[in-house]
Amino acid sequence: xxxxxxxxxxxxxxxxxxxxxxxxxxxxxxxxxxxxxxxxxxxxxxxxxxxxxxxxxxxxxxxxxxxxxxxxxxxxxxxxxxxxxxxxxxxxxxxxxxxxxxxxxxxxxxxxxxxxxxxxxxxxxxxxxxxxxxxxxxxxxxxxxxxxxxxxxxxxxxxxxxxxxxxxxxxxxxxxxxxxxxxxxxxxxxxxxxxxxxxxxxxxxxxxxxxxxxxxxxxxxxxxxxxxxxxxxxxxxxxxxxxxxxxxxxxxxxxxxxxxxxxxxxxxxxxxxxxxxxxxxxxxxxxxxxxxxxxxxxxxxxxxxxxxxxxxxxxxxxxxxxxxxxxxxxxxxxxxxxxxxxxxxxxxxxxxxxxxxxxxxxxxxxxxxxxxxxxxxxxxxxxxxxxxxxxxxxxxxxx
Numbered sequence: 001x002x003x004x005x006x007x008x009x010x011x012x013x014x015x016x017x018x019x020x021x022x023x024x025x026x027x028x029x030x031x032x033x034x035x036x037x038x039x040x041x042x043x044x045x046x047x048x049x050x051x052x053x054x055x056x057x058x059x060x061x062x063x064x065x066x067x068x069x070x071x072x073x074x075x076x077x078x079x080x081x082x083x084x085x086x087x088x089x090x091x092x093x094x095x096x097x098x099x100x101x102x103x104x105x106x107x108x109x110x111x112x113x114x115x116x117x118x119x120x121x122x123x124x125x126x127x128x129x130x131x132x133x134x135x136x137x138x139x140x141x142x143x144x145x146x147x148x149x150x151x152x153x154x155x156x157x158x159x160x161x162x163x164x165x166x167x168x169x170x171x172x173x174x175x176x177x178x179x180x181x182x183x184x185x186x187x188x189x190x191x192x193x194x195x196x197x198x199x200x201x202x203x204x205x206x207x208x209x210x211x212x213x214x215x216x217x218x219x220x221x222x223x224x225x226x227x228x229x230x231x232x233x234x235x236x237x238x239x240x241x242x243x244x245x246x247x248x249x250x251x252x253x254x255x256x257x258x259x260x261x262x263x264x265x266x267x268x269x270x271x272x273x274x275x276x277x278x279x280x281x282x283x284x285x286x287x288x289x290x291x292x293x294x295x296x297x298x299x300x301x302x303x304x305x306x307x308x309x310x311x312x313x314x315x316x317x318x319x320x321x322x323x324x325x326x327x328x329x330x331x332x333x334x335x336x337x338x339x340x341x342x343x344x345x346x347x348x349x350x351x352x353x354x355x356x357x358x359x360x361x362x363x364x365x366x367x368x369x370x371x372x373x374x375x376x377x378x379x380x381x382x383x384x385x386x387x388x389x390x391x392x393x394x395x396x397x398x399x
Contacts, residue, residue, distance in 0.1 A: 012143075015191060018156040021164035022050040025060055027114075028126055034116045041096040043069065048127070049161050052153045054112070055145055060127040061154050062115070063108035063161070064092045066099045071167030078172035078308040079162045082107035083155055085179030085203075085290060086135065087120035089113050094295050101301045102309070104168040108158045110151040110184065119290075135180065136234045148238040151184045156192050163194070172196055172308035174249075178294040179203050179261065183240060186270065189251060190243030197307040199252040201294045202262045204270035205240030208232065211265050213350045244273035252279045252303040252314075254294075256286025257343070263351040264378075264395050279303060279314050282380060282392040284343055284356045299389050315383050315391040318366070322398045327379060328369040329361075329393045335385040340368035344379035354378075372398055 027046035031037050040046065044066045051059035071077035080103050082094050090107045092115070098105035109115070113122035138146050155175065163170035174197035177185030182203025189198040207217045208231035216231060235241070253271045255262060264282065271278050279299075287293040305311025315333035322328070327342065340361035347354040361370040361381065368381060380395040 013153055013156070013191060015156065018153055019160050019194065021160045022157045024049050024161070027062065030123060030126065031114050031116055037116050038092050040064070040092045043099050044092045044095045049157060051157065052144070052150060054150060058127070060125065061108050061110070061157070062090055062113070062125055063106055063158060064090045064095045065106040065162065065165070066095045067104045067165060067167045068099055068102055071104065073166060076167055076169035077102060077104045078304070079104040079168050080173065080304065081155060081159050081162060081175040083110065083175065083177030083181030083184050085181045088178070088181070088290055089115045089122045091115070091290065097295060103304070104162060104165065106158050106162045108154055110154045111147070136230055139230055139234055143237070148184070148187070152187050152191065155184055155188045159192060159194065174198060174304055174308065176201065176300055177203060178290055179288065186240035187238070187243050189247040189249060189274070190240070190245065195249055197250045197252070197304055198247070199254065199300045199303060201254045202259055202288060204253070204262050204267045205244055205273065206266045206269040207239055208235035209266070209269070211263050211351070215350065217261050217266065240270060241273055244270060245275065247274040248276040250277040250307055252281065252299060254281045254297060254299065256283050256288065257356050258285050258352050258354065259288055260352055261288065265351070268394060280392040280394065281390050282382070282395065283390065284358060298387070302387065302389055314389060315385055317391065317393050320381065320393040320396065322372055322396070325372050326369055327372045327398070328367060329381040329383070330367050331383055332366055333385060335387060337363060337383050338386050339384040341382040341384065342370045342379060343382060344373060344376045346375045346377055348377050
């Protein structure tokens with residue numbers, strides 16, 4: 001039987017209230033005394049902050065945070081909110097990575113856990129907060145007990161907490177997320193008007209729509225025998241497609257051609273929904289997971305710097321197309337483009353199974369061209385500047 005659930009809108013979260021800094025508490029004792037707790041890098045600190053009630057019980061959300069040593073009230077640092085993916089937790093090394101870039105950062109556990117244990121099996125927070133499982137497994141629960149409701153609220157609260165800390169410039173804070181954390185980031189991008197930039201890695205929206213091969217990502221953890229029912233309900237409530245049209249901030253979208261969860265088609269549908277400035281970075285067969293693959297791309301801090309730190313902007317794609325056997329892309333850049341890669345596949349069907357090849361394109365100032373190989377089904381250009389940073393054109397099907 002279909003579940004009758006109202007559509008959640010921006011008004012369903014009290015953004016004004018969530019924009020106030022939450023109360024904070026010491027980290028749980030289990031964290032500080034456990035041999036399974038992570039080694040905390042210098043400059044990174046642990047605490048809990050007050051979350052929204054879960055099953056009518058108060059919650060505390062675990063977080064790591066750090067502020068650059070040279071940040072002062074007179075010279076505050078920009079900041080970033082870090083949202084982990086499914087099976088993850090707050091990662092101290094991720095905060096440290098951004099400290100080394102000169103950013104204040106906060107990473108929090110939006111799944112009701114603390115970073116004691118191992119990936120996918122973190123110790124539960126002793127605060128009545130969980131477990132809240134990423135995905136759609138809790139779709140039958142009351143709306144305000146569902147994971148996405150809390151993950152979005154926790155993100156906004158983490159932003160508010162970071163903005164309140166001494167030495168942090170509250171007017172220069174952005175967000176990045178990995179996988180399910182990127183789905184959260186895409187939702188928050190359309191809800192929190194204080195954010196100055198966003199960088200979702202892998203995750204996107206339009207997840208309950210048919211892909212061009214007939215597959216749908218959210219089938220995997222459906223609690224129903226009838227897939228369409230869960231997908232329709234989840235899509236009406238939580239899919240970022242409902243909020244991306246209000247995301248007017250600059251967004252850098254990063255993904256891989258063969259990602260097991262987030263296909264290029266869902267990705268393209270999503271980034272087209274957001275009306276603000278956008279940049280794309282698509283890597284051929286990019287690995288999926290936390291660590292260097294998703295946290296380490298140099299495009300993310302460079303993009304952040306270009307928005308909040310007077311850094312050189314990434315290249316900007318102007319036009320792209322193919323005609324009479326030639327594909328081209330035009331661009332503008334302040335940092336010289338040293339290489340243009342033409343990435344293409346002749347395959348159809350499941351994106352995860354497609355084989356990709358790469359050929360060098362010819363660069364002539366703000367134009368890159370290449371004779372179109374035979375039988376290409378999909379292609380895109382990557383522009384690589386002298387810093388080694390990649391900006392991609394949209395994937396296209398030749399005319």
